[in-house]
Amino acid sequence: MKSSSVHLNLLKSSELLSSSPVRLRVMLPVGATLACAGLALWWGILFTQLVLAKTQAQAIEDDLAAKNKAHAEAIQKRDLARELKLQLEQLEGYRAGVRAVGAPLAKLAEVIPLRVQLKELSFTPLRAQVLQPPGAKAPLFGPTENVETQKLVIAGLTTKETPVVSLMESLEDGFEALVTSERKINSFKQDSAEADGRRLLSFEVEYTMPARRFAK
Amino acid sequence: MHCAIIASVKLQLTKDKAIELRLPRGAGAKSASDITGVELFSSDPGGCPAVRLVFRKKAWHLAAAAKVKAPDGELPACWEDTPRQPSWELPRDFLSPHAALAVNSAMGAFAQSTADAVVQEMATGVASVSEASAEEKSDSGKKRFGIKRAPGAPPAKPGAAPAAPARRPPFPAAGEAVSENGRRFVVRPMAEDGFHLCASLPEFQTLWLSRLLPEGRRPTASSIQVAESALMASVLLQPEFRERDGNALAVFVTRNAVFFAGYRRGEPVLWRRCPSVGGSLAMRAAMRRTLGLDEELVDSVLDEALIDPRPALEPFVRPVLAQLELALAYLAGKHGLKFERALLMGLGAGAAHWATYAEESLHLRLVSPNPFEGLVRDRRVEVDGAEGYLVALGAAIAGAEVSL
Numbered sequence: 001m002k003s004s005s006v007h008l009n010l011l012k013s014s015e016l017l018s019s020s021p022v023r024l025r026v027m028l029p030v031g032a033t034l035a036c037a038g039l040a041l042w043w044g045i046l047f048t049q050l051v052l053a054k055t056q057a058q059a060i061e062d063d064l065a066a067k068n069k070a071h072a073e074a075i076q077k078r079d080l081a082r083e084l085k086l087q088l089e090q091l092e093g094y095r096a097g098v099r100a101v102g103a104p105l106a107k108l109a110e111v112i113p114l115r116v117q118l119k120e121l122s123f124t125p126l127r128a129q130v131l132q133p134p135g136a137k138a139p140l141f142g143p144t145e146n147v148e149t150q151k152l153v154i155a156g157l158t159t160k161e162t163p164v165v166s167l168m169e170s171l172e173d174g175f176e177a178l179v180t181s182e183r184k185i186n187s188f189k190q191d192s193a194e195a196d197g198r199r200l201l202s203f204e205v206e207y208t209m210p211a212r213r214f215a216k
Numbered sequence: 217m218h219c220a221i222i223a224s225v226k227l228q229l230t231k232d233k234a235i236e237l238r239l240p241r242g243a244g245a246k247s248a249s250d251i252t253g254v255e256l257f258s259s260d261p262g263g264c265p266a267v268r269l270v271f272r273k274k275a276w277h278l279a280a281a282a283k284v285k286a287p288d289g290e291l292p293a294c295w296e297d298t299p300r301q302p303s304w305e306l307p308r309d310f311l312s313p314h315a316a317l318a319v320n321s322a323m324g325a326f327a328q329s330t331a332d333a334v335v336q337e338m339a340t341g342v343a344s345v346s347e348a349s350a351e352e353k354s355d356s357g358k359k360r361f362g363i364k365r366a367p368g369a370p371p372a373k374p375g376a377a378p379a380a381p382a383r384r385p386p387f388p389a390a391g392e393a394v395s396e397n398g399r400r401f402v403v404r405p406m407a408e409d410g411f412h413l414c415a416s417l418p419e420f421q422t423l424w425l426s427r428l429l430p431e432g433r434r435p436t437a438s439s440i441q442v443a444e445s446a447l448m449a450s451v452l453l454q455p456e457f458r459e460r461d462g463n464a465l466a467v468f469v470t471r472n473a474v475f476f477a478g479y480r481r482g483e484p485v486l487w488r489r490c491p492s493v494g495g496s497l498a499m500r501a502a503m504r505r506t507l508g509l510d511e512e513l514v515d516s517v518l519d520e521a522l523i524d525p526r527p528a529l530e531p532f533v534r535p536v537l538a539q540l541e542l543a544l545a546y547l548a549g550k551h552g553l554k555f556e557r558a559l560l561m562g563l564g565a566g567a568a569h570w571a572t573y574a575e576e577s578l579h580l581r582l583v584s585p586n587p588f589e590g591l592v593r594d595r596r597v598e599v600d601g602a603e604g605y606l607v608a609l610g611a612a613i614a615g616a617e618v619s620l
Binding site: 006007008009010011012015016017018019020021023 | 313314326391393400401402403404413414415416417422423426429430431432433434435436437438439440441442445448449452484614615617
């Protein structure tokens with residue numbers, strides 16, 4: 001048996017009140033408000049993160065664009081620097097390749113024997129440089145070969161063989177900038193010219209000049 | 217928290233046939249294991265009797281019992297009084313989650329009725345003469361129960377056509393509180409077919425009581441009962457009641473009335489107010505009047521053998537015993553219940569004399585157990601005059617849905 005058979009409760013279920021200080025009718029709106037506030041906060045955080053991410057992405061894009069530009073400029077400058085360096089190297093090569101023959105030639109006048117008359121002092125022509133090779137976009141700054149060799153041809157008249165020998169001996173010392181020891185007597189023969197009643201001899205000596213090097 | 221709990225679902229299968237499915241009750245209606253029972257508006261000058269019952273270790277414990285300060289204000293006598301709603305708080309010892317309030321109201325009603333009588337009562341909306349007189353007194357022409365009444369409206373002429381018959385309200389489901397014609401009704405079937413226990417209170421009193429204990433603080437009202445209804449449940453934990461498997465006859469003596477209650481296997485089969493007899497106050501008045509005693513001496517005379525109270529007591533008790541004999545005959549003839557012992561509840565001093573008279577005239581032994589028997593009393597609980605707590609105890613027991 002249950003006492004419910006004698007429990008005559010006049011209170012309706014809709015009138016039951018909760019003794020709990022936490023009331024559902026209060027907590028539900030509070031909970032709903034908190035949930036909405038939480039969602040709004042979460043949305044706000046997401047929105048802020050989105051804005052930050054967009055700002056960072058924009059900053060990164062701007063930075064990347066600036067870096068790309070700077071990189072292009074750097075590459076351009078590097079290329080320019082490389083080109084200028086090459087030019088400088090070429091110029092230095094040219095400077096190194098300058099053949100200072102003024103002083104030896106001036107000194108040559110002092111060592112010419114009395115019985116020798118120079119008729120000709122000439123350099124053999126250089127081989128033409130190919131400064132615009134086929135397919136190249138721009139002409140080369142320097143010669144394709146770093147080493148050039150020329151010949152110095154000394155032609156003249158003399159009375160006999162000894163002064164020529166003396167001249168060649170004189171050129172062996174102190175004229176290293178002008179000639180090397182390598183020489184070749186192209187001709188030594190009787191000439192039609194006369195001096196003091198004697199027929200003169202013509203000679204032609206070909207000297208190999210020191211190699212002209214286009215390098216530092 | 218307002219708990220709108222759907223108790224049942226009614227399905228209309230055909231035009232004439234419908235089925236009703238009872239759903240499990242919600243959290244607000246389930247039995248409580250910690251409950252405070254309070255008797256409100258008793259004539260006890262000491263305050264409102266209150267008890268707190270706690271179920272632990274497979275037994276009901278009496279955790280507290282005391283007379284507490286009554287709520288401010290009076291139980292409203294009409295709708296106009298309901299705005300004056302006090303807020304009531306119980307002492308610390310009674311701060312249980314639930315409270316069962318048993319109210320003594322002149323406008324309340326509790327009776328054993330047939331279904332027709334219940335429906336008739338619901339249709340008229342007036343349950344007692346006192347309430348009818350109160351209705352007339354408070355009728356000031358204002359709109360009440362949704363009906364506007366003119367203050368000096370003449371009565372209907374004898375030759376005039378009769379008014380249209382009032383709507384016949386449906387018979388309420390067992391245990392379901394319903395509002396009808398400004399009253400709150402609740403009905404429970406008795407063990408005998410065709411009879412029901414019906415309790416009712418004016419709607420405004422029920423609403424006033426439901427809001428008396430504020431929400432959010434312990435306790436809140438989980439049950440509102442009329443005092444007689446609570447009285448009927450007060451014996452359910454008695455060892456005498458349980459030992460006899462719920463077959464018992466109980467005589468409840470209140471301050472203003474005497475009631476007989478019969479139980480068969482724990483189910484109520486009889487509830488009857490002893491007619492033409494007052495309660496213990498009337499008995500004591502007869503003692504004072506007949507023996508020329510002061511009020512302070514009445515208890516001494518009733519409990520001690522120095523003065524024979526028979527000349528004053530017997531004229532009061534004999535009519536009660538005559539009605540008790542009728543109740544015994546009814547229970548024996550109708551339900552086959554024969555009793556050699558009956559419970560005499562609520563009577564403090566003088567119970568021994570009542571038992572003597574019953575033994576002499578009815579060969580019935582009236583036993584007067586302590587109302588708190590069957591409960592494990594906590595150490596700190598000390599109660600004087602346990603009989604005064606019978607209604608509060610019954611309210612708590614009924615509100616806790618105690619099983620036999």
